[in-house]
Amino acid sequence: MSETSRFRSLEGGHGALKGAQTAWDMLSEEQMQKHITTGCEELDAILGGGIHCKEVTEVGGVPGIGKTQLGIQLAVNVQIPVECGGLGGKAIYIDTEGSFMVERAHQIAEGCISDLLDNTAHRLKDFPACPEILQPNSFLANIFYFRICSYTEQIATINYLEKFLEEQKDVKIIVVDSITFHFRQDFDDLALRTRVLGGMSLKLMRFAKKYSLAVVLLNQVTTKFVEGSFHLTLALGDTWSHACTNRIILYWNGNDRHAYIDKSPSLRSATAPFLITGKVYEVTRVI
Amino acid sequence: MEERGRVAGELERLIDGGTPHKSAVASQVPMPPPRNPRSAIHAKSPITKELGEEDVGMEEVSVVIDGRQPSWLNGVELLEDAKWNKHVLPTGCKGIDILLGGGLREGQLTEIVGPSSSGKTQVCLHSALGVADVHLGVVLFLDTCNSFSPHRIAHMVNSQSDTLVKEGKEGRLKRIMSSILCHSLFDIFELLDVLHQLECKLKHQVKSSGNRIRLLIVDSISSLITPILGGKNSQGRLMMITTGILLKKIANEYNLSVLVTNHMVGGEGGSLKPALGESWKNIPHVRLSLSRDQGSNVCNVSILKHTIIASGRTAKFVIDN
Numbered sequence: 001m002s003e004t005s006r007f008r009s010l011e012g013g014h015g016a017l018k019g020a021q022t023a024w025d026m027l028s029e030e031q032m033q034k035h036i037t038t039g040c041e042e043l044d045a046i047l048g049g050g051i052h053c054k055e056v057t058e059v060g061g062v063p064g065i066g067k068t069q070l071g072i073q074l075a076v077n078v079q080i081p082v083e084c085g086g087l088g089g090k091a092i093y094i095d096t097e098g099s100f101m102v103e104r105a106h107q108i109a110e111g112c113i114s115d116l117l118d119n120t121a122h123r124l125k126d127f128p129a130c131p132e133i134l135q136p137n138s139f140l141a142n143i144f145y146f147r148i149c150s151y152t153e154q155i156a157t158i159n160y161l162e163k164f165l166e167e168q169k170d171v172k173i174i175v176v177d178s179i180t181f182h183f184r185q186d187f188d189d190l191a192l193r194t195r196v197l198g199g200m201s202l203k204l205m206r207f208a209k210k211y212s213l214a215v216v217l218l219n220q221v222t223t224k225f226v227e228g229s230f231h232l233t234l235a236l237g238d239t240w241s242h243a244c245t246n247r248i249i250l251y252w253n254g255n256d257r258h259a260y261i262d263k264s265p266s267l268r269s270a271t272a273p274f275l276i277t278g279k280v281y282e283v284t285r286v287i
Numbered sequence: 288m289e290e291r292g293r294v295a296g297e298l299e300r301l302i303d304g305g306t307p308h309k310s311a312v313a314s315q316v317p318m319p320p321p322r323n324p325r326s327a328i329h330a331k332s333p334i335t336k337e338l339g340e341e342d343v344g345m346e347e348v349s350v351v352i353d354g355r356q357p358s359w360l361n362g363v364e365l366l367e368d369a370k371w372n373k374h375v376l377p378t379g380c381k382g383i384d385i386l387l388g389g390g391l392r393e394g395q396l397t398e399i400v401g402p403s404s405s406g407k408t409q410v411c412l413h414s415a416l417g418v419a420d421v422h423l424g425v426v427l428f429l430d431t432c433n434s435f436s437p438h439r440i441a442h443m444v445n446s447q448s449d450t451l452v453k454e455g456k457e458g459r460l461k462r463i464m465s466s467i468l469c470h471s472l473f474d475i476f477e478l479l480d481v482l483h484q485l486e487c488k489l490k491h492q493v494k495s496s497g498n499r500i501r502l503l504i505v506d507s508i509s510s511l512i513t514p515i516l517g518g519k520n521s522q523g524r525l526m527m528i529t530t531g532i533l534l535k536k537i538a539n540e541y542n543l544s545v546l547v548t549n550h551m552v553g554g555e556g557g558s559l560k561p562a563l564g565e566s567w568k569n570i571p572h573v574r575l576s577l578s579r580d581q582g583s584n585v586c587n588v589s590i591l592k593h594t595i596i597a598s599g600r601t602a603k604f605v606i607d608n
Contacts, residue, residue, distance in 0.1 A: 023468075024461055054433060195518065239513060247404070263403055
């Protein structure tokens with residue numbers, strides 16, 4: 001690009017740079033941004049209101065702790081209508097392990113709707129269209145489901161998502177369950193794996209920023225031999241641990257499930273307990 | 288033959304940079320203390336006085352040659368430049384500032400390396416806040432991992448301005464936040480494009496304007512370079528080094544400080560080492576290594592490389608909530 005043409009292209013932007021925003025403008029935008037509730041008040045509290053849009057959040061934990069449940073819950077909660085305090089958006093669910101169960105999603109959608117009708121009945125009275133929207137089937141219809149069977153399909157799907165997001169402007173969350181599955185066994189060349197994962201995470205970051213949506217990546221754990229003992233760490237290595245904006249670790253504390261914020265630029269480290277019940281994620285009840 | 292000998296002699300003197308020639312010593316122009324070393328005077332004048340008519344062509348050639356090469360500077364000019372133009376910007380984290388003898392130096396590329404969640408982004412946000420507040424300059428934050436949090440900066444500002452009234456607090460917040468510009472990039476080519484745009488803009492801007500860029504932060508540069516580094520061809524390394532050289536050039540010529548973050552990868556025996564490999568090691572002027580114990584607010588910082596201070600020195604600082 002010649003110098004003169006580059007100079008001319010600068011004039012369209014803010015002061016120093018085209019496409020840059022001041023922190024003051026970003027602050028006002030951020031304050032108006034709604035968060036996606038997880039359904040559990042305590043978890044929402046430590047997250048600052050819920051899962052943030054425009055950020056990539058990684059959720060990791062041992063098998064059976066409830067990562068898929070959280071993923072499905074978020075895919076349902078993102079659809080809470082704007083009148084009830086939600087985002088009223090759609091969800092993309094990328095399933096690599098085959099752990100998405102439609103019956104469970106239906107159950108969670110029913111639970112979410114009954115909670116809405118109980119808690120925000122006064123707001124719903126003003127909006128006659130709500131009964132049609134608040135059906136479990138319509139909630140299921142707004143979840144776009146992709147089933148991935150190999151790492152090439154995963155890379156291809158993420159490349160294709162750009163076009164999909166251009167067409168479907170309402171999508172407000174992308175859940176990838178799990179991001180690591182196909183990259184753990186088939187890759188011989190670890191350096192290539194690092195490069196591919198790096199590229200994939202940059203693309204997901206770009207989607208989060210450009211389309212103002214939340215990206216939630218579910219990750220598995222692995223054991224690592226450090227200083228003579230085995231530790232549980234998230235899979236895919238050190239480089240991948242830098243690929244997300246926030247990280248939440250789910251773990252067992254005795255018989256209780258807890259969530260811990262491991263990495264965040266704006267939230268302090270905190271833990272919160274949660275329960276998985278028939279309906280939704282809930283706060284622990286004091287016995 | 289005689290003429291050719293004389294022309295060759297003139298050329299030789301041009302290349303030598305003006306070693307005094309016979310009577311030229313008396314006509315040498317004394318050098319004033321330079322404000323900007325780029326305007327330092329080469330010893331051109333003693334030679335041009337001597338040139339006759341046939342050597343006008345030589346004069347034109349010498350102008351062209353001198354225009355293309357960066358000016359030679361001597362030690363005094365460099366010292367003057369360092370004293371007048373290259374200030375020190377405090378990061379706001381006391382431990383780091385004490386360790387670095389003041390803070391980040393303009394004209395230098397500083398790298399912060401650390402494992403995940405060790406406080407790198409917090410240091411960047413602190414530095415942005417500190418520079419925007421105290422030095423009345425603009426901070427440009429290039430964000431590759433969506434970790435720029437205006438809410439966190441606002442929180443830090445408000446915790447520092449406890450003594451002001453409400454209007455004072457809001458005014459201060461607005462002033463500081465308006466001086467921090469954030470741009471998101473997800474591609475090494477976008478980064479290079481932004482840097483070229485910046486260079487272009489800095490070249491043409493009025494020198495004495497109040498909105499001078501003082502600090503450029505790239506968080507994190509390793510996430511842009513990791514997808515292209517390695518493999519069969521060496522283009523990734525080429526882009527990495529090009530980026531490093533461009534950052535250092537911008538820092539030096541336009542007197543701003545550049546701060547980049549890098550992550551760590553596993554090394555031999557399970558220990559961690561900085562990512563981006565051996566070729567990157569030489570590029571930053573200053574390299575700091577951060578670490579944080581699980582669940583604690585205290586970060587340890589140590590010097591891996593510095594131009595003046597001995598490496599291995601450590602310090603601690605606290606990330607306040």
